[in-house]
Amino acid sequence: MKQVVENIPKRKINAVTELTNLIKSKRTILIADVSAIPGSQYQIIVKKLRGKAVVKVPKRNLLLRALNAAGKKEAEALAESVKGAVSIIFSDLDSYELAAELLKIKSSSKAKPGQIAPRDITIPGGPTDLVPGPAISELGALGIKIMIKAGKVEIKEDKIVAQEGKPISAGAAAMLSKLNILPFTIGFTPLSAYDSNDKIIYTGIKIDAEEAINELVEAYSKSLAFAVGIGHYGLETTPLMVQKAAAYERKLIRVITGEPEEVAPVAEAVPAQEEIKEEKKEEPVSFGGFF
Numbered sequence: 001m002k003q004v005v006e007n008i009p010k011r012k013i014n015a016v017t018e019l020t021n022l023i024k025s026k027r028t029i030l031i032a033d034v035s036a037i038p039g040s041q042y043q044i045i046v047k048k049l050r051g052k053a054v055v056k057v058p059k060r061n062l063l064l065r066a067l068n069a070a071g072k073k074e075a076e077a078l079a080e081s082v083k084g085a086v087s088i089i090f091s092d093l094d095s096y097e098l099a100a101e102l103l104k105i106k107s108s109s110k111a112k113p114g115q116i117a118p119r120d121i122t123i124p125g126g127p128t129d130l131v132p133g134p135a136i137s138e139l140g141a142l143g144i145k146i147m148i149k150a151g152k153v154e155i156k157e158d159k160i161v162a163q164e165g166k167p168i169s170a171g172a173a174a175m176l177s178k179l180n181i182l183p184f185t186i187g188f189t190p191l192s193a194y195d196s197n198d199k200i201i202y203t204g205i206k207i208d209a210e211e212a213i214n215e216l217v218e219a220y221s222k223s224l225a226f227a228v229g230i231g232h233y234g235l236e237t238t239p240l241m242v243q244k245a246a247a248y249e250r251k252l253i254r255v256i257t258g259e260p261e262e263v264a265p266v267a268e269a270v271p272a273q274e275e276i277k278e279e280k281k282e283e284p285v286s287f288g289g290f291f
Contacts, residue, residue, distance in 0.1 A: 020070045023067060032088075032089055032102060032188035037187070053093070057088070096202075118184070124155070127152060
């Protein structure tokens with residue numbers, strides 16, 4: 001056994017020791033996909049994470065050795081996510097806080113031919129900085145209607161040039177680049193994470209703050225309407241219930257008295273009384289000696 005250990009390169013032993021210490025001291029271990037990130041952008045992201053997380057790129061077998069050495073065997077399932085170009089991030093933040101931090105430092109990027117559109121990609125109507133020339137035929141090939149205005153190409157109306165879930169054509173990618181439309185984002189994409197405090201492994205991490213807020217607003221609206229409907233009294237429902245009761249009261253009174261339904265006032269087409277009085281004060285027109 002001693003001979004086997006001696007044959008292991010020192011750099012690997014040091015790497016496992018470093019990983020083991022990080023696993024023991026940090027709350028979260030997060031595996032992130034970095035396959036679509038250029039080297040320069042990768043370094044920028046790592047710098048932005050300083051003070052919040054430590055980023056490493058170890059091989060799968062070294063991670064397994066470190067997890068075993070740290071006594072975190074329940075976290076070995078994380079190694080299943082260590083495929084292709086991934087980074088391992090260690091942090092004191094919990095898994096979803098760390099994932100949210102990764103989303104904050106994503107940046108926009110150009111479309112490349114053959115990439116799958118994450119959503120419908122639209123070239124909007126309006127003026128552009130393109131001059132007449134090859135751009136006219138390139139836009140025409142994409143089915144985009146144009147006109148020339150003040151020596152520049154203007155797009156008449158919005159046009160979808162790539163549909164969600166389908167590859168982006170070379171022509172569409174080139175035109176999006178010329179118009180500086182950046183439909184993709186570059187950054188670390190969370191794949192899975194281990195929380196050493198709760199001893200839980202999270203997979204399929206997905207954070208969309210805007211979608212979450214929209215869902216909360218929709219849920220609140222539905223629950224408020226339901227609460228008013230069943231007569232549940234509360235700070236938000238009571239004013240609405242009073243307004244509803246007042247509206248029913250007015251309607252009931254009209255039914256009992258035979259009073260017609262309220263009609264929105266319409267602007268009078270006749271002159272005001274003051275105008276009529278002023279007209280009466282005018283002297284009659286003279287017709288000479290005939291009267």
